[in-house]
Structure formats: C-alpha cells, structure tokens
Amino acid sequence: MSKFDKIRPYYDAEVNEALRSSINHPMMKALMDFAYPNVDESIWKEQLLRTHSIRDFQINFAYEAVKKVLEKTSDGLTTSGFEKLEPNTAYFFISNHRDIILDTSLLNVSLHEHGLVMTASAIGDNLVKKDFILKLSKLNRNFLVQRNLQPRELLESSKLLSEYMYRLVSKENRSVWIAQREGRTKDGNDATHTGVLKMMAMASDEKNNMDFFKKIKLVPVSISYEYDPTDALKMPQLMAEANDEIYTKEKNEDFITLLSGIIGQKKRIHIHIGEVLDSELTQIAEETNNTNKQIQALAQVIDDSILQSYKLWPTNYIAYDLLHNSNNYADKYTEKEKQLFERRLELRIKTDDVKMKESFLAMYANPVINKLKYEKIESV
Known part of the structure; x- marks a missing residue:
C-alpha cells in the first residue's frame, strides 16, 4: 500500500474497475445524456467499458462534458498566456478560486487544446463525500486535501500532500493545480494565503525555499467569470461574517454549490496564465533570508500577477x-x-x-x- 493511497487519484490500472462500478449510477447517465444528448446509452456504455486510463476518460468523456457546459451555460471561454508554456513540461499552477469544479476543468480543457500537460488538481475531501462524486473526481485526476483535522493530524496531512505534489511535478512530469487559499473566494477579494505556500514548501530539500519554488516552475493563474453562477449561494456566509456570526454549512450545501456552478449561467469566462516565476524568486532570496518574510513576499508576487491580469467584465x-x-x-x-x-x-x-x-x-x-x-x- 502506497503512503499516498488516501489522497491520490486512480492509477490507470484501477480506472476500468471504477467505471464498471459506476456505469449504472443515475448520475453517470445524467452526465452522459448531458455530454452526448444524441448518443444511445448502449454506445456510451460500451465506450466507457473500453476505457482503461485517466487520459482516455478525460479526453473522450470529461472534455466533451466541459465543452457542453460551456456551450449551454456560457458565452464562451477566452484565454491568454498559454503560449508561454512549453509542451511536455510540468508546471505548478496556483490560481484564484471561484468555482469548485469548473476552475480546474476549464484550465485542463485549455491546456489540452494548447497541447500542454494537463493537471492533477487539489480538491477538499469535504466536497467528495458521495461515493460517485469521489470516483468521478479520482477519474479526473483530483487528489484530496484532507479537511477538519486536529493540529497534529493536519501537520502530517500537509507534509504528505506537499510530498505528493512535489513528486507529481518532479518525478511524474505531471502539472499540479492548487488554489491560492483554502476554499473559494466569496467576496471577490483574491488573496494568496501564506499557509498554502508554507505547506507546498514542506517538501523542499533546498537551503532556500525560493530555489524550491523555482524548481517546481510556479505559475500564477487568474480566472474570471462575467456572472458568478453561485453568487447568491455565497450570501449566507458573507452575511454571517458581516454580523460576526459563526457560519455553519447546510447538510448538502457543497453539493448544491457544485451543481449550481456547473449548470448556472456564467456568460463570458477568461483564463490568463502568468509568467513562470523566476527572477522574482531570485530577488526575494536576495532581499531577505527570513523564511516568513520570503513567504509573505512570494504571496504578494502571486497576488500582483493574479490581480493585474484578472479580466474585468461589464x-x-x-x-x-x-x-x-x-x-x-x-x-x-x-x-x-x-x-x-x-x-x-x-x-x-x-x-x-x-x-x-x-x-x-x-x-x-x-x-x-x-x-x-x-x-x-x-x-x-
């Protein structure tokens, strides 16, 4: 048993079995009817049963589903900055986070269309409590971020997550996506949490953490939606915070938000790929040896990139x-x-x-x- 088994997506050898166990689930039928409205059920089932790798599942099924989401619930996706990325090269993408599923799905659609390495993407384990959703996320190369842990467990989980992400980029040539903060931005203020960067750096064997961030090819990404399909759903939490109240989620709130993000109207969407951070990291290392100050400076560099390149809509x-x-x-x-x-x-x-x-x-x-x-x- 691998030490990453608790958090990793499926290996290719596990894909077919996962599909076979999910093929008759009503949500699979709903997904396929949405992605392939004119294809007979027996045909897509036969195709699924012949699928034996994550890449095949993503390209033949998930890709088409996301394109259909764009067609039905948006006025199109535009991109910029992808020409700066090299083919067959793994990058560590850190982005603002507005939608649970679409942020990474749209990034991967864009990477695929530009002939670039698609990502393994972080997702909170609180979002995949339903068995079918967990299987679907693992089929889409999501790895789990464990939530609601005690301090000691959290430390161990963070070390494991950091080591796993570093392994993906450095050993498996697999790009990684992570949000700049835990949870989605709900008030429109995108800011990088230093805790995320500290967690990422736990896998560092460099004397200076900035050398580690150079090694993983850190790339800030900004994504903006003309209409946020979950804007009204964010209001209860924002109002609780405004009134200094503790906010408690409803039982199926995350699942409802997930579905609303997919089927809700978004109008136009834009993704911008920032520069691969390099000279900025050198400058930070030259200015201070203090680890906390370095991390704070890096968070600011990421924020500067995301906020300046954020596409503003009417x-x-x-x-x-x-x-x-x-x-x-x-x-x-x-x-x-x-x-x-x-x-x-x-x-x-x-x-x-x-x-x-x-x-x-x-x-x-x-x-x-x-x-x-x-x-x-x-x-x-």
Missing part, C-alpha cells in the same frame, strides 16, 4: 458604479447590460436588505477596486 464595472452611486465606469457597459445586472440582483437577493445588497455588489466590484490600486501605482 458586470464588475456596473457593480462598482451601483455600490458607489457613481457613473465612473459608464463607458465600460451599455444600459442594457446594466438593466440585466440589476434584474439579476432583484431575482437573487433581498434588495431591501441594504447590507446584503452591498455585499452582493462588492463581490463583483472588488476586482475593480483591486485593479485600481495597481493603476494608481503605475501612474505615480
């Missing part, structure tokens, strides 16, 4: 103007786009609740505020 500018009762960005959107956004606002939240309305608008407006900081710095 919805972001509309929310900013509504929140500040201004017309500062009226040239960035049409009156029709504004009316559609206001209608969405009315349908999804209680607009007579001032605090809730402000929180909803801030979710969309904060990326504008964050980008504005960089424009001010550049104009100085």
